[in-house]
Amino acid sequence: MKKLTVIIAAVTFPVLLSSCFKNPVTGRSSLNILPESEMRSMASQQYAGFIATNSPVQGTEDAATVKRVGQKMQAAVTQYLQSIGKAELISGYQWEFNLVNENTANAWCMPGGKVVFHSGIMPLCANEAGVAVVMGHEIAHAVARHGNERMSQGLATELGGAALSVALSEKPEQTQQIFNTAYGAVANYGVILPFSRAHESEADQMGLIFMAIAGYDPNEAIAFWQRMAAAGGAKPPVFMSTHPSDKRRINDIRGKIPEAMKYYKPN
Numbered sequence: 001m002k003k004l005t006v007i008i009a010a011v012t013f014p015v016l017l018s019s020c021f022k023n024p025v026t027g028r029s030s031l032n033i034l035p036e037s038e039m040r041s042m043a044s045q046q047y048a049g050f051i052a053t054n055s056p057v058q059g060t061e062d063a064a065t066v067k068r069v070g071q072k073m074q075a076a077v078t079q080y081l082q083s084i085g086k087a088e089l090i091s092g093y094q095w096e097f098n099l100v101n102e103n104t105a106n107a108w109c110m111p112g113g114k115v116v117f118h119s120g121i122m123p124l125c126a127n128e129a130g131v132a133v134v135m136g137h138e139i140a141h142a143v144a145r146h147g148n149e150r151m152s153q154g155l156a157t158e159l160g161g162a163a164l165s166v167a168l169s170e171k172p173e174q175t176q177q178i179f180n181t182a183y184g185a186v187a188n189y190g191v192i193l194p195f196s197r198a199h200e201s202e203a204d205q206m207g208l209i210f211m212a213i214a215g216y217d218p219n220e221a222i223a224f225w226q227r228m229a230a231a232g233g234a235k236p237p238v239f240m241s242t243h244p245s246d247k248r249r250i251n252d253i254r255g256k257i258p259e260a261m262k263y264y265k266p267n
Helices: 002-017 036-053 061-083 119-125 128-143 146-158 164-170 172-183 197-213 220-230 238-242 247-261
Strands: 020-022 029-031 096-100 107-110 114-118
Touching: 029 146, 036 107, 036 114, 036 146, 061 096, 061 114, 061 128, 061 197, 096 119, 107 128, 114 119, 114 128, 119 128, 119 220, 128 146, 128 197, 128 220, 146 197, 197 220, 197 247, 220 247
Parallel strands: 096 114
Antiparallel strands: 020 029, 107 114
16 A cells, blocks of 8 residues: 555656646745646636526626726736736636626636626625726636646545546546536536635735736725625625635735735826
8 A cells, every 4th residue: 555655646746746836926836737728618618507597787887897897907917917927827818707697795707717796796896996806806816726726636635636638538527526616616606615815815915916007096905895894794795705804804905005006007
């Protein structure tokens, strides 16, 4: 048994070493063993299933705001990544920014740039800058490949670090379940499972920079999270349950704002 463990480690360890991803903003290294093209393909299938049963809202002010902010954030992310020589991180993205009529305070972004806001979060956003806070944070999770990291950990643990192509062909149901564990049953609920504290901190930091480049004041993030905390009560909004809102988090964001303000140029 010990010999078998050594053999498995000898096979998988070089793969893990060659599959490290370095966050372009924080510098944190993480395990990303899945090709992003495959992540986008699986995400696209989940997203299509969700949109098939949740038609995007058309012709309203809120729907227009989501699309307008999304387009500005897309341009900001592209500008930032180009400026640091990392434009390839969003190569192959096919951006979409939709509002769906779902009365939960929630929003999410899938690998490949598919962003969805639920109508229930719009009152808490309160204004266009509030939408930018949420948008920047969710896009940051995708750019930082947090889902890839989470799924890579699942593959390494459950399938011994098998290549995704092998996992899909030999154990497709188990591989799909790992994806669902990483992203939640988006096709049914539109819920992204809670990210780790490290992921949340990175998404906060990156999101503030992205919204600043897009022309939105990063200080609006404090007001947004304060509104989220105030709305909690006995049953917190979905977005708050998957993105913990507490005094520590707000203080951490406050500490990140000075760096983000270096990128801020009001429109």
